[in-house]
Amino acid sequence: MNLRCIYCQTPFTLARAEMLSAIVTMNEKSQTHYDAHCPRCRRANSISRQRMELFFPNWQDAAKQAAAAPPPELVTASAALKTEPIAKAVKAKAAVKKTAVKAAKAPAAKKTSAAKPAVKKAPAKGKKK
Numbered sequence: 001m002n003l004r005c006i007y008c009q010t011p012f013t014l015a016r017a018e019m020l021s022a023i024v025t026m027n028e029k030s031q032t033h034y035d036a037h038c039p040r041c042r043r044a045n046s047i048s049r050q051r052m053e054l055f056f057p058n059w060q061d062a063a064k065q066a067a068a069a070p071p072p073e074l075v076t077a078s079a080a081l082k083t084e085p086i087a088k089a090v091k092a093k094a095a096v097k098k099t100a101v102k103a104a105k106a107p108a109a110k111k112t113s114a115a116k117p118a119v120k121k122a123p124a125k126g127k128k129k
Helices: 017-027 048-053 059-068 071-081 088-105
Strands: 002-004 011-013 033-037 045-050
Touching: 017 033, 017 048, 017 059, 033 048, 045 048
Parallel strands: none
Antiparallel strands: 002 011, 033 045
16 A cells, blocks of 8 residues: 655555554544554654555455465565674684774885985075075
8 A cells, every 4th residue: 555644745654564563453442543664754643544444345255365374574574684693704704804904004104304305495586585
């Protein structure tokens, strides 16, 4: 369901899974509106129950199927969020690479002024001392 925030005019969507859970919750609690939060300004946009049922006409059948088995979209999304710690050896190799890159980028040692021959300035023409 495509929506537009009434406060900041940002377009955003409600997924079918979110719509289904919202309609089921509204049905259980006898509510007439659902608060969809804008991803940009985080303010609640009120959506009527009739409008949500218009966009999801067979929600009763979908709710029965969802109660029987969890949707595969949610299972894969939660599995993708899990991360494993990096091994210590991999971290050590990364630290060595960073120090090598920093050493390569460091400027060469500056030469001292004693190594350079002194240059005398020529007196300016036309000026008297």
